[in-house]
Amino acid sequence: MKKNLLLLLLVTFFAVGKANAQCGDLFISEYIEGWNNNKALEIYNPTDAAIDLSDYRLIRWSNGNASYLDQAAVTLSGTVEAKDVVVFVIDKQDCSLGGQDTCAWEGLQNAADGFLCADYNDCYVMYHNGNDAISLNKVDGEPGTFVDIFGVIGQDPGVSWTDEAPYTSDDSEGTYYSRNRTLVRKSSVQSGTTTNPALGTWNPASEWDTLAVNTFNHLGYHECECSGNVGVKENNVNNIVRLYPNPVTNSQFQINSKDLMTQVEVFNLNGQVIQAKQLVDTQTEVQLDQAPVGTYFVKITYQNGNTTFQKIMVR
Numbered sequence: 001m002k003k004n005l006l007l008l009l010l011v012t013f014f015a016v017g018k019a020n021a022q023c024g025d026l027f028i029s030e031y032i033e034g035w036n037n038n039k040a041l042e043i044y045n046p047t048d049a050a051i052d053l054s055d056y057r058l059i060r061w062s063n064g065n066a067s068y069l070d071q072a073a074v075t076l077s078g079t080v081e082a083k084d085v086v087v088f089v090i091d092k093q094d095c096s097l098g099g100q101d102t103c104a105w106e107g108l109q110n111a112a113d114g115f116l117c118a119d120y121n122d123c124y125v126m127y128h129n130g131n132d133a134i135s136l137n138k139v140d141g142e143p144g145t146f147v148d149i150f151g152v153i154g155q156d157p158g159v160s161w162t163d164e165a166p167y168t169s170d171d172s173e174g175t176y177y178s179r180n181r182t183l184v185r186k187s188s189v190q191s192g193t194t195t196n197p198a199l200g201t202w203n204p205a206s207e208w209d210t211l212a213v214n215t216f217n218h219l220g221y222h223e224c225e226c227s228g229n230v231g232v233k234e235n236n237v238n239n240i241v242r243l244y245p246n247p248v249t250n251s252q253f254q255i256n257s258k259d260l261m262t263q264v265e266v267f268n269l270n271g272q273v274i275q276a277k278q279l280v281d282t283q284t285e286v287q288l289d290q291a292p293v294g295t296y297f298v299k300i301t302y303q304n305g306n307t308t309f310q311k312i313m314v315r
Contacts, residue, residue, distance in 0.1 A: 023226035026051060027148040027192035028136055029085055030222070031183040034214040036102045037092040039126050040112070042219055043136065045080040046190060046226035053078045053086065058116075059143055060125045061133040064156030068143040074116050074125045075139055085222050090126035091115035111219040130160040130179025136192065148192025151178065152202045163205035177204040182211040182271065187223045187311065209295065212271030217299065223311055241300060247313035251289050257282045260303040266312075267297045288314060 023046040030042035041058065045051050053076035060072045080086040089112035095103035100120070103109070117123035128134060133151030137144035151161060157168035157178070164174030177183065189207050204210075211218065241257040255264065260282055266275040274296070275286060280303065288296075291314050298310045 022190040023047060023224075024191060025147055026056065026080070026136060027185070027189070028134070028150055029185045029224075030087075030219060031134070031150060031178070031181075031208070032108070032216070032219075033128055033130055033179055033181055034105075034108070035180070037090050037100075037104050038108055038214055039090040039104070039128060040087060040108055040216075040219065041126070041134070042085050042087045042222065043080065044085045044185070044222045044224060045082060046224055048082050050079050050081045053080060055139055056147065057137050057139050057144060058088070058125050059135045059137055060128055061135065061151070061153045062124070063131060064154060066154035071122065071124060073137075073143070074123050076114075078114060083224075083226070085220065086113045087111050087219050088114050088116050088126070091118035105214065105216075107216045108219075111216055130176070131157050146192075146194045146196075149194070149196055151204075152199060153196045155199050155202075161202060161204050163203060165203070166200040167203050168200070175210070177208065177210055180213040182213070182215040182218065183208040184211060184218055185209075185222070185224075187225055190224065190226050209269050211267075211269060215271035217267075218297070218309065221309060223309075241308060241310065243298060243310050243312055247315045248288060248291075249315050251291070252285055252287050253312060255284050255286065255298075255300065257300065257302075259306075261300055262303050263299075263301040265299045265301075267299065269295060269297075 026043050026045055028041060029044035032038060032040040057073050057075045062072060089104055089108055092101060092103045093109060093115065117126040120127060133149065133153045135146055136148040137146055158170035160169045160176040160179035161167055162169055162172045162174030163177055164172045166172060169176060186207055186209055241255060244254055260280055262280055264277050264284060264286060265273050266286065268274055274291060275288060293314055296312050296314060298312055299307060301307050
């Protein structure tokens with residue numbers, strides 16, 4: 001009875017109206033929960049205009065907590081351009097330190113647009129460890145209007161949320177999703193989750209693709225159906241590339257590029273390289289022999305040092 005009452009209260013409290021209009025507001029596009037202090041969150045702007053981040057805050061709902069705490073919230077700053085992303089990394093940059101102050105890895109630090117929460121005692125938003133819900137809110141009260149929710153506020157899933165009902169590591173044999181993972185929002189997702197999911201109903205696999213722990217090479221861009229193009233960092237936008245056929249139906253596909261390519265790598269959703277080749281050309285053919293049906297990411301490195309990522313399907 002108490003559990004049912006808690007569920008009712010949570011659903012009532014967090015039911016803040018209809019979901020955001022498609023492509024109408026910011027949402028969390030990538031979640032990194034890696035070893036030690038390899039923690040990061042990427043936020044995507046699917047709209048056609050720049051957005052002032054000072055109108056938003058991130059909140060960590062730790063270990064099933066459902067009460068707003070100032071220490072668990074941080075107001076953002078800066079601007080995110082239209083169809084672009086901003087990457088926030090935990091503020092652990094001094095690699096001479098150890099223990100709880102162990103630095104985030106260099107590759108993660110290099111991807112950061114901003115660093116948050118240097119001192120746990122003042123701010124612990126970025127110290128998520130797999131069983132913490134995270135939300136993006138407007139700064140219009142406490143906690144403020146919910147713009148996006150990762151996880152289930154008010155539920156402690158044990159070690160991690162999983163991809164099998166009831167979606168918690170305490171009661172399921174499913175794959176850990178929110179611990180020792182990099183998660184990327186599916187391109188079909190066009191708006192944030194503004195209503196807290198009911199306890200035991202949140203399947204992270206429905207909106208998130210999972211990559212291996214400490215995978216950082218997807219940060220800095222996001223593919224979303226809100227745009228015909230991939231939202232990317234400035235050093236990627238000048239590279240015009242075409243992959244075809246997509247989906248792949250006969251184990252091979254072609255790449256045509258405006259700029260000279262020097263390397264092509266194909267990753268599966270676990271972050272493993274399944275194909276790689278060196279070249280100096282604007283055209284190439286890639287073989288995916290025996291690749292299972294599914295989604296893959298293609299990383300292309302150019303002679304000028306820039307990189308782009310594309311998604312390709314195998315059927």
